[in-house]
Amino acid sequence: MAETILVVEDTKYFSDILTDELKDCNYNVITKNNGTDALKVIEEKMPDLIILDVKLPDITGTEILAYIRQYDTNVPVIICTAVTSTKLKTYYDRWANAVIIKPVDLDLLLGVVKKELEKSK
């Protein structure tokens, strides 16, 4: 059975591309453009992997990550952001599985996704 990946990304085009790319790789993809909707999905059923943007219109990716880690410390979370902050980096290094800075090389991202899914099994 294909793994479910939750993509939380507010940039319409980029989330679209990402969803297509992951679907092409035979993953089950749920895409959300804001934090509230993303949290709803997480509460309903924890996905196998989460690709998380930091800057979202309602709540931040950091808050979502904190929420996820309350319930599940194992689910792989890949931070995919345009924000580079040394302060946040320490936090993500501790709680996220990988940090990828935009613009993203799709092959690199797919590689990380594959690796993290394998690790979490």
Place this chain on the structure above:
Amino acid sequence: MDAIKYNEVILGGIVMLSNIRWLTLSLICLSIILYAILIKWLNPYFLPRLAIPVSIIISLCVGIVLLSVILGPAKKQLISMNISQEKYKETTNLLGISKRELEEKNVMLKQKTETLTILNRINKAMISTTDLDRILGLILEAVQKDLNFDRTIIFLIENSTLQPEKGIGIENEELEKLAISIKDKNNFIIKTITEAKPKIIFSIEEEMIPRNFTEVYKNLKPNLLAAIPLISKDKVIGLVIVDNTKSQREIEEKDIRNLSTFTNQAGLAIDNARLFEMEKNFVEELKRQVDIAKRELEQTQSQLIKSERLSALGEMAAVVAHEVRNPMASIRASAQRISKKIANDDPNKKYTRYIIEESDRLERVVKNILMFSGETAPQLIESDLGKLIEDVLYFLQPEIESSQVQIVKMLDESIVMLKIDPALIRQVLLNIIQNAVHFMVNRERRELKVATMQDGSNIVLEISDTGPGIPEENVKKIFDPFFTTKPSGTGLGLTISNRIIEAHKGRIELHSVLNYGTTFKIILPIS
């Protein structure tokens, strides 16, 4: 008043005397007339023999009685006249004495006025000038004029030495010989200082004269040499030595008293000059400190402006990075997806590559800006430094060739992999090499040397040019943001380079010789 009274008495006497003469004559005449009358009157009663003598006797008696009546007051007048005359003489004497005294007083007053005038002149000089030498000169001149000593010398105590400061009636060469130590307490000069009282040498045998004085003060006899201490604020600050050894005129207590008027003035003048000197020094010190504070303030201000600019830049960079990176992520990912979907021989394949490459280039720009504003950390990857250098030189080849710069490479083959952020180090190399090429354009010798070597736990990358060198005043500023000597420079290239190397925990060293060239040493730790 008395003199006038006496004069009146005397004049009255003289008048009376001349009156007596006429009175006597008129009495004689009266006696003769009386005699003639009596002869005629007595003739019928007496015999002519008797009438004549009786007439004469009566006339004489009447005359005598009358004369005594007249001469009585005259005698009194004469006596009083004598008394008046004596008194007059006495008064004249007294007058003479007081006149002499008046004249003497006049002379004294004149002298005092002169002394005061001189003192006034000295005071004026003291107010208008703080030149101690000039004031002491004026004092000496005044002493010479007023008291006329053969020689007058002013000594001042300086670091336990009594130094001859200025003299009149003495040559400078001789003056210089007169310095004595104040530790030699036996001689009369130092005694004068310790006692703080003027001293005239009464006995040469009893007083010790310093050896170096005997040459200058020859023919010394009692009362020819005197020392007067110079006192300022109850402290002896020097002394004045006067002598009359040439003229052999004895110095009197009076001379010393007069001299002290001038020595007091000299004490004040010295005090004044020293105070002024202190104040001048104080004002200068104050000015110096104000200057330092001003400079520091200016520096702080410029640093503040720079850091404000930088923090504003940092904020802006973060916003720009976010706003640029998000659309770029879509662009790059779209191109990548197209590239994947189309066949390798599709003529559009290369365009997708262009989009991806240019996106990466833009990303480098963003990264640099973030780097510069301290918003990001380098991503260390095992990289081949030699290959990186070759890449940069290859990239700059057109520029190097057009500038006719010769490249000398001295790369250590043993250095293979180094944990660095290749994109950032590439940026550093580009900045430094481009600068070197730029500054060699008008030089006769154009040689660029790139060398790598291992130095203990560090890798050293040396980039040397044969450019004009960096002036010393610019060496410190070269890594400052916005500092540039290139007309079109941003003043950020070397600042970013320095930040990048610092972020790698390394450092950049700079060696520059004017008209010879500049060497940048990039020192990177291996671990």
